[in-house]
Amino acid sequence: METLIESLGFLNQFPVWTIITGFLVVGILFAFWGVPLSIWAVAGFITLWGVNAPAWLLITYAVVCLVFNIKPIRRTLITNGIMKLLDALNFLPKISQTERTAIEAGTTWVDAELFSGKPDMDRLAAESYPELSDKEQAFLDGPVEELCGMVSDWDVFVRKGFTDETWDYLRENKFFGLIIPEKYGGLEFSASAHSAIITKLASRCGPLATTVMVPNSLGPAELLMHYGTDEQKDHYLPKLATGEEMPCFGLTEPTAGSDAGAMTAEGVVFKDDDGELKIRLNFNKRYITLAAISTVIGLAFKLRDPENHLGKGENLGITCALIPSDTEGIVLGRRHDPLGVPFYNCPIDGNDAVISVDQIIGGPEQAGNGWRMLMESLGVGRGISLPAQSVGGSKTASRALGAYAAVRRQFGINIGKFEGIEEPMARVGGFTYLMEAGRRYTCGGLDIGNKPAVITAIAKYYFTELGRKVVNDAMDVQGGAAISRGPRNLFAHSYIATPIAITVEGANILTRTLMIFGQGAIRCHPYAFKEIEALTNKDVKAFDDVFWKHIGHVCQNSARALLMSLTRGRIASAPTKGPVAKYYKKLAWTSATFAFMADIALGSYGGGLKIKEKISGRFADILGWMYLITSTLRRYEAEGRKKEDEIFLDWTMQYGFSQIQNAFDGIFKEIKVPGLSWLFKGPIALWSRMNRISSMPSDKLGSKVAQAMQEPGEVRDRLTSGIYVPKDKEEALGRYEYALNALVEAEPVYKKIHVATKKKELPKTQPRFVIDEALDKGIINDEEAELIRKAEDARIDVVQVDEFTLDEYLHDTPNSPIKTEKAHPKQEMQAATEKAE
Numbered sequence: 001m002e003t004l005i006e007s008l009g010f011l012n013q014f015p016v017w018t019i020i021t022g023f024l025v026v027g028i029l030f031a032f033w034g035v036p037l038s039i040w041a042v043a044g045f046i047t048l049w050g051v052n053a054p055a056w057l058l059i060t061y062a063v064v065c066l067v068f069n070i071k072p073i074r075r076t077l078i079t080n081g082i083m084k085l086l087d088a089l090n091f092l093p094k095i096s097q098t099e100r101t102a103i104e105a106g107t108t109w110v111d112a113e114l115f116s117g118k119p120d121m122d123r124l125a126a127e128s129y130p131e132l133s134d135k136e137q138a139f140l141d142g143p144v145e146e147l148c149g150m151v152s153d154w155d156v157f158v159r160k161g162f163t164d165e166t167w168d169y170l171r172e173n174k175f176f177g178l179i180i181p182e183k184y185g186g187l188e189f190s191a192s193a194h195s196a197i198i199t200k201l202a203s204r205c206g207p208l209a210t211t212v213m214v215p216n217s218l219g220p221a222e223l224l225m226h227y228g229t230d231e232q233k234d235h236y237l238p239k240l241a242t243g244e245e246m247p248c249f250g251l252t253e254p255t256a257g258s259d260a261g262a263m264t265a266e267g268v269v270f271k272d273d274d275g276e277l278k279i280r281l282n283f284n285k286r287y288i289t290l291a292a293i294s295t296v297i298g299l300a301f302k303l304r305d306p307e308n309h310l311g312k313g314e315n316l317g318i319t320c321a322l323i324p325s326d327t328e329g330i331v332l333g334r335r336h337d338p339l340g341v342p343f344y345n346c347p348i349d350g351n352d353a354v355i356s357v358d359q360i361i362g363g364p365e366q367a368g369n370g371w372r373m374l375m376e377s378l379g380v381g382r383g384i385s386l387p388a389q390s391v392g393g394s395k396t397a398s399r400a401l402g403a404y405a406a407v408r409r410q411f412g413i414n415i416g417k418f419e420g421i422e423e424p425m426a427r428v429g430g431f432t433y434l435m436e437a438g439r440r441y442t443c444g445g446l447d448i449g450n451k452p453a454v455i456t457a458i459a460k461y462y463f464t465e466l467g468r469k470v471v472n473d474a475m476d477v478q479g480g481a482a483i484s485r486g487p488r489n490l491f492a493h494s495y496i497a498t499p500i501a502i503t504v505e506g507a508n509i510l511t512r513t514l515m516i517f518g519q520g521a522i523r524c525h526p527y528a529f530k531e532i533e534a535l536t537n538k539d540v541k542a543f544d545d546v547f548w549k550h551i552g553h554v555c556q557n558s559a560r561a562l563l564m565s566l567t568r569g570r571i572a573s574a575p576t577k578g579p580v581a582k583y584y585k586k587l588a589w590t591s592a593t594f595a596f597m598a599d600i601a602l603g604s605y606g607g608g609l610k611i612k613e614k615i616s617g618r619f620a621d622i623l624g625w626m627y628l629i630t631s632t633l634r635r636y637e638a639e640g641r642k643k644e645d646e647i648f649l650d651w652t653m654q655y656g657f658s659q660i661q662n663a664f665d666g667i668f669k670e671i672k673v674p675g676l677s678w679l680f681k682g683p684i685a686l687w688s689r690m691n692r693i694s695s696m697p698s699d700k701l702g703s704k705v706a707q708a709m710q711e712p713g714e715v716r717d718r719l720t721s722g723i724y725v726p727k728d729k730e731e732a733l734g735r736y737e738y739a740l741n742a743l744v745e746a747e748p749v750y751k752k753i754h755v756a757t758k759k760k761e762l763p764k765t766q767p768r769f770v771i772d773e774a775l776d777k778g779i780i781n782d783e784e785a786e787l788i789r790k791a792e793d794a795r796i797d798v799v800q801v802d803e804f805t806l807d808e809y810l811h812d813t814p815n816s817p818i819k820t821e822k823a824h825p826k827q828e829m830q831a832a833t834e835k836a837e
Contacts, residue, residue, distance in 0.1 A: 101372050128447060190443070246295045265301035267281045280352055288346050298322060381505075399737075401477055416706065428473050429706065461512050516624060746784075
């Protein structure tokens with residue numbers, strides 16, 4: 001040691017500022033590497049000694065180091081005071097019992113890695129990305145395919161429901177028992193299969209997907225499987241699997257939506273005349289899917305036990321019970337009308353309805369445990385149903401728009417070649433690739449037993465929001481064909497229904513601003529929740545251990561954020577080489593900056609961060625896009641790094657990182673840091689704008705994505721795999737497919753006519769008008785003439801929209817014939833007159 005100290009004597013040759021700079025550089029590197037505090041202390045002491053620091057400074061430094069490194073002394077002299085100060089300032093957020101239950105329910109997963117600032121990239125790149133089992137794939141190829149063929153979306157909307165044949169098929173093939181174990185007569189499918197089934201059904205008919213997904217998501221079956229008594233499972237699960245029992249679940253109320261704590265539904269325990277324990281229920285629920293046709297209701301209510309019959313006190317809290325729909329006092333039979341979308345969405349009332357305490361899910365022992373049950377069930381279901389529905393719609397849009405843009409001609413060329421069309425098409429294709437990656441990655445995590453509430457909230461929010469963008473772009477590209485409802489229209493009903501997905505299972509505004517980062521900051525942060533627990537319990541020892549680790553965490557992430565930014569992430573490691581490596585490095589850079597800024601926000605706002613929803617929403621955007629980027633990188637690797645898919649990878653990466661950059665810009669601009677706001681709003685914000693993580697995808701890249709969507713082949717098929725594609729050319733999507741293939745087949749003939757037109761051998765007009773002339777002049781032969789006639793007929797057929805006679809329109813008859821010729825105005829007038837008479 002003495003030799004080492006003597007060797008540092010050369011430091012006296014340098015100016016003080018040089019030594020200080022060197023010490024800071026070493027300090028940043030120590031922080032970056034996570035060097036323990038004790039080594040910092042020794043390194044600092046050696047450096048001071050080497051520059052001949054005065055004795056008083058060395059002694060002071062040694063005392064400070066001892067105080068901070070000897071835990072009993074640190075707790076007494078420093079930590080105890082910090083705890084008292086934080087408690088007096090109400091610095092850390094107070095967590096209600098409802099919030100605590102929501103935070104503790106479920107698990108963390110890769111969200112904790114991304115939140116850490118130093119994610120394990122090898123782990124992220126190796127997470128499960130499962131294929132379906134043979135049994136699951138056979139169900140998709142068999143019953144699901146057949147069901148899609150039985151149902152017409154237009155017919156469902158016009159008749160406002162399904163045929164008896166469809167209901168029977170759903171029951172016979174156990175579509176309501178996808179998740180129920182085989183020993184109870186269910187199919188016991190994985191989350192991946194459940195999601196794939198909803199995706200395919202959604203590509204055919206939105207109400208069909210909704211009807212299947214609700215009993216398999218938030219419903220009695222899910223709760224029974226995890227919490228039910230053996231008797232409840234044996235009685236209900238076999239009947240739920242076959243559809244003999246039709247379930248619904250009552251949670252939402254007029255005054256209790258996102259705030260479940262405001263629930264007014266009440267159950268009161270009492271003894272009846274026979275001495276049996278019963279519950280008297282009074283409630284008013286709304287927005288309950290399948291309620292009007294349900295035979296059993298899962299109900300959430302606040303349970304009171306005034307006489308403490310159950311031995312748990314008077315106010316037991318939220319409880320879940322199973323109630324036969326025909327129970328006296330239950331009022332059903334009415335429907336809401338959610339934007340005219342014909343799935344059963346209904347109110348339920350209960351007026352002094354009496355049930356046994358044994359009808360509590362899990363029996364009387366589970367009284368008061370309903371909120372935890374719901375949080376764990378929602379935490380899984382939220383990541384499957386609505387995300388799958390959004391993916392199904394987006395894949396359909398990608399396939400249909402690709403065909404439509406290649407077939408539809410304006411100004412003599414296919415509209416898919418217009419840059420104004422390419423721009424929205426690139427978004428549709430890029431979002432579809434990204435969402436399928438997120439769907440597969442999320443379900444892979446669920447299939448291995450994770451219940452990540454933050455991740456499933458991300459999936460619900462971003463999939464439904466991106467799905468909304470996709471359907472809006474699809475409507476814009478198709479124009480008049482998209483706003484004319486009828487059997488030919490693929491997008492109008494999705495457009496109408498989109499706000500429903502945005503609203504249900506946690507309204508998107510609150511999901512983004514309160515759940516993703518609000519809960520994530522506590523649930524996923526390595527130390528925050530432990531600090532809150534220690535402070536609440538006034539446990540100085542636990543707080544001391546966690547608090548100083550948190551300080552070290554902040555120091556390490558500040559150094560990582562700085563060095564990552566200066567090197568644009570190049571110093572980070574990547575789990576693989578090739579085109580994805582640079583994106584993993586950017587992800588490491590993003591995570592370090594995010595983690596550092598999250599701690600800055602926590603330190604600046606304390607408990608007040610809960611109400612800083614605009615800031616929280618921007619943090620949610622960063623965390624959400626980091627997850628979607630991670631999923632997409634995993635997809636590209638899992639699918640074998642197909643070169644043709646690299647354009648989709650690049651587009652999604654650039655778009656995702658640009659969204660992250662926008663969120664950081666907003667945070668730097670708006671965050672309030674005591675005494676340092678100027679630093680973040682000024683130099684840091686300026687540097688961030690100059691050193692952007694990414695810009696939006698280039699026009700050239702977007703063009704490649706759009707053109708790939710218009711070309712039949714493996715790339716287009718992979719992008720849209722897993723949806724229902726009708727083989728009948730009289731079906732809407734089938735018509736598009738037929739026309740696209742006919743045009744591709746006739747492409748050489750079109751080229752012959754184009755060349756002849758340039759040589760002025762044929763007049764300059766639409767190809768369909770010169771077929772006979774080209775045939776007469778020997779430019780094309782009979783077979784080629786037939787090919788181009790077929791293609792032109794298909795092209796004209798695709799751009800037609802549905803038309804109805806006035807009588808058909810007024811009667812809204814589902815089986816009415818659709819006319820491609822518009823009725824004469826006099827005929828319409830006559831029909832109107834006859835109708836009036």
